Amino acid sequence: MAKLTVIIPFYQKEPGILGRALASVFAQEFKDFDVIVVDDESPYPADGDIVGLSREERARVRIIRQENAGPGGARNTGLDHVPAQTQFVAFLDSDDTWTPGHLAAAHAAMTGFSADCYFASITGGDEFYYHFGVADLERTEAVERLSDDPLLIEVPGLTQVMLKNWSFLHLSSMVIGRPLFERVRFDAALRLAAEDVLFFCDCVLAARRVVLGGAAGAVRGEGLNIFHGVDNDSPQFLRQQFNTWVALDRLESRFAERPAEVASLRSYKQTARRQALWSQARRLRHRKLPQFDMLARWAMRDPRILASAVELAVGKFSR
Structure with a gap:
């Protein structure tokens, strides 16, 4: 069985998005993983985006279908179905992609420093203007360098730092260990809101150690994911x-x-x-x-x- 499980919540309205995310997963330098895709009653079903995978790749992807429960509920379903042998869980939003070295960097950092939680940096386009990288924390916060190449840091008082501004954190660049994915869950009722921040804090509070990587592990999609299609004038x-x-x-x-x-x-x-x-x-x-x-x-x-x-x-x- 695989050492790491990738969880992808899926709710999309056009083809090709999940295929792009999966392509970035199977391009990883770290190969010891399997994939759980949770089809959250998506208007466009997940099956259509795995036909382009090889037979071997399709064998490593499990699609779980459920009634719509929102992104937190979909991720919880994935967490509830993680195989018993899995040691780590990585999250990837279906409209985001990973850089090829993301899982390798996460595995090395977590095993090398006995960490239960890892965050890489994430990049994005103009719509992601508010986000900043892990390396930027050194300019404003007290951090401890664990490694220069690759850049790995630890932040004393991380909860205080992230609550001032959590824009350096993103689920698509987060990897957690068994002590966390066995006990921490998303509050599924808080869809379209701050359920991710609540999850971040609960993981940080429960973790023995949290390591942050300066290199970009993920690239954010540009608004294709309709989990986030709520503007100020929306009834929602x-x-x-x-x-x-x-x-x-x-x-x-x-x-x-x-x-x-x-x-x-x-x-x-x-x-x-x-x-x-x-x-x-x-x-x-x-x-x-x-x-x-x-x-x-x-x-x-x-x-x-x-x-x-x-x-x-x-x-x-x-x-």
């Missing part, structure tokens, strides 16, 4: 912001004894409130009713959103 935007707030609130409970992390999380929670309220103000400007059901649900969990609404209204009228 309010739910997305509520789910983000819920994820941040859960993280705050995990870091209750760490004031710096709590301060960052409370700031993000207030941003989620404001973005949600502005989206409802835009609905009114377009002569649409606010989404009262979702707002009431939010207010039951978080009465502070009412105070935020008053603050925004006062600010608007004062101007």
Whole structure:
């Protein structure tokens, strides 16, 4: 059985995307892997993108079909079906690709430094402008170099650093060991929100050691994955912001004894409130009713959103 399992959640609306991701998987220098593709009730089925694989490659790909559960739910299904002999799990979004040395670098770093979690850097196009690489952390944070070539670092107080700005982290460049994939799961209810950040934090908290690699291990797709097709004017935007707030609130409970992390999380929670309220103000400007059901649900969990609404209204009228 393979030493490493690749998990790819799949929900796409056009052919060729999964085939491109799989091509980057089978181009890896590290060859001791198998692949689980979770077809999350995709409009375009996963089967169509594996016909171009060789017989040997197809034998290493397992497709699991399920009712739509969102990206977190799809990844959980993959984690629940990892073979007993697997030592590591690597995630790859179906619209992303890996650089050829990604798995080899991850395996070497994790075995060489007894790490349970590894993050490579990731690159992308213009739509990925907010992201930055692992090497950039050395300019602003205290880090410990474990290796110069390849660049490997460890970040003391990683949770505090990532909660200030987690834009150097991405699931497609993440690899975890058995102590994590046996016990940590995504909160599938938080689809289209911050379920990945919650997963990152839970893994970092549970890991013996986390190693970060400076080299790019993945290349991000350009918006082809329709998991992320929600903009500020979408009817789903309010739910997305509520789910983000819920994820941040859960993280705050995990870091209750760490004031710096709590301060960052409370700031993000207030941003989620404001973005949600502005989206409802835009609905009114377009002569649409606010989404009262979702707002009431939010207010039951978080009465502070009412105070935020008053603050925004006062600010608007004062101007």
